[in-house]
Amino acid sequence: MSGDTEGLQARTRLKGALASLEPRYVWEVGEKAVRAVLFLAAAFAIVMAIAIGLSLLGPTVSFFGKVSPLEFFGGTIWSPDIPVGGSVQFGVLPLMVGTLLVAGASSAIGLPLGFGAAIYLREYAPGRVREIVKPVLEILAGIPTVVLGFFALLVVSPFLQSWFGASFFSGANAIVVIGIMIVPIVSSLSEDALTAVPTDLRDGALALGATRFEATTRVVVPAGLSGIGASFLLAFSRAVGETMVVLIAAGQHIRLHFNIFDQMTTMSGFIAKRATGDVPSGTPVYDALFAVGFTLFVMTLLLNLTSNRLRSHFREEYE
């Protein structure tokens, strides 16, 4: 008897379970679950951006507890191990000047080259040439930076030594190679910007008797200026963050000077040189690494935010 009741209860439960397996019900729950999982994946970027901020911020805060920001951003001597004038020195200016010199000079090489390449590819090149040149530029963009650093030391350095009396390791080694490195970034993004400019504008100028060059420089380029600016900023930001080329070819001296033919170190180069996994946490040097990293992170973040804003401004205009 009690067995019967139990059987009945079991059957009812089974029925309930089966009802909850109705396709519509399963689908609704399933769809919601899928959506939630996908949303979590999309939120990963934000979570990681915050994780980067926090993981850099912790040691950075403890660093600024020991070294005043004024001393860090205003100091001209970086000597975390050997005391200079009675105490160890954490002036980031030598690294910052190195970074801006290397990024600025390599941009002076890479931006015009990339921009010229973009104009040629978009406005002049026959289809055949485009089909060959664009993938080859992509190969250049895909070369690992450790290879570029090797190339800087092997091929660029001897040239600079004999032409400019540069030292074996020099800022100029890195500048030349990073300049070439950013060409494909500028050319492909600038070309996208030029392509997005409506053809009517170009055709109008041509119909009024402008040469193709005049149409390009006076109509197309001004119309695509914010997109081109975005590509320039992104390339500059890549040059600021470039590590391996500097680490291999620019040398190790951390000294405030402006001679690019002498040894030079950037913020990223310094981080990769000193952070090799076995720096004891909590030491001033460990914290200094993160303070430098945080400064680098903020610099590139500002550049990228500006670049993205320019690009979305450009999109609103034409797309």
Next chain:
Amino acid sequence: MKLRSLRLRKAIEVTFVAVFLISIVVALGTLAMLLGSVVSTALPYLRTEVVVNYASAVNPLQAGYAAAIVGTLWVVGLTLLFSIPLGVAAGVYLEEYAPRSRLTRFLEAGVANLAGVPSVVFGLLGLALFVRILRDITGGPTVLAGALTMTILVFPYVVITTQEAVRAVPASLREGALALGATKWQAIRGQVLPAGAPGLLTAVILAASRAMGETAPLIVIGATFFQSYLPSDPRSFFVALPVQIYGYVGLPRQDFLDLNRNGILDPGEPLLASGGWPGVAAAGIVILLVILFAFNIVAMVARNRMQRRRL
């Protein structure tokens, strides 16, 4: 505007076209010079030893990349395992599900900005988070810590490529499935993802290429330089190809000086024990580039296929 003669205007045009052409020639010429110099430096060292031997800081002729090749395969494999499902899911959400809201714009900005963070900063994150804080899980600077760091680095590229792939799928496929009674997810899984598969393949290859070539983050988290055993599981210490190449480049200042003077490397020299590290480094670069180019050729073929299908 002052009117100039047509001849002058044409001359200006020709001059500038020449300048534009030169910029392309400079870029392509540098690439050619790079490949040429690497291959010619590597040539004497491209022997089986360089692939099957472990690293050596003593004798260039005995130095090899065995641990580095296996380490790179481990890191790249795990990175793909983590980053592809995560990145494709995020890309599908942003493209198919996300409402036009402030939150969505925030998420997309997060992806875009993560893509612009210098790779060495990812190394610092990996050092603080995966090597130090999560030491109990990763076991320190191991394959797992490297792969997790690389996962964050390649994630935005996978998301952006996935978004492009999903966007390229014609709306008619999606709507056809929905009209036949499929749920949204069924339409995505059954129609959108298969149709976007070539684009997703491009995402895989992009992620693999990045994970293979990045050096700085792995140096920062503490990959070893000279390791004489193969990593056997995710919690083994490891060395990767680019890190090993950097290790060899860092060895020999004198060798580069000699090379710069003489222009050649002679592995037949009896004093070899102290010379020839650039050749070993170059041989490693050849190995790395061969693997990378193989991946990129697949990418181009896949992309061309996708474009042809779209037409």
